[in-house]
Amino acid sequence: MNHALRAIGVGIISISIAGCAASLQITNTQRSTIEQRLLVKSLERALSGLNITPLQSKTVAIDFYGLTSDADFAKEFFIAWLQSQQVRVASEPQKAQLHLKVFAQVLGVDKGGAFVGIPALSVPVVSATVPELALFKSETHQGGAEIQVYTVDRGTGKFVDKSALGSGQASYNQYTILILIHFTRSDLDEKKIDEKK
DSSP: OHHHHHHHHHHHHHHHHHHHHHOOOOOOOSSOHHHHHHHHHHHHHHHHTOOOGGGTTOEEEEEEEESSTTHHHHHHHHHHHHHHTTOEEOSSGGGOSEEEEEEEEEEEEEEEEEEEEEOOEEETTTTEEEOOEEEEEEEEEEEEEEEEEEEEETTTOOEEEEOOOEEEEEEEEEEEETTTEEEEEEOTTSOOOOOOO
16 A cells, blocks of 8 residues: 555656646747737838839838837838839948938837726735626727838939828727627738739
């Protein structure tokens, strides 16, 4: 009997150790996947509002400016988008015909929410937590991008043109009504409109 208990104890410890070794860690990225999708979709929509017809078949050099750490990604996304619109991007700036100064005046995600009900409460005496009871709860995520392009002649340094402001937004919102009804509204999966302007 003693051997049987010992064997069961060793088995439980072995399973526990194996379970610990096989556990997964979830990596926390700087931006959630929803935020990343909101930023990309907002950027796509902002770029679709730019008129780049005067730049087509030209060779350009690009300086890109943004107020957040997302500007590096936005620059590469903008370059790839320009190239898809038959604009040549110079690998050596001195060989470009035009110099583009691109400003990402807005590039980010705003969060908000509302709650009507009883929030989750901790009861210290019995070490228990009373769950949240929501009559209405909303969590809103709004992505936004605003892009403007200033064009300068590379040879003379003279100002050529300033684009209209390209603006794009995307939203992802979650709602809970009367505790049980939960739904999401988003415009992330709307069909992409590919327009060459």
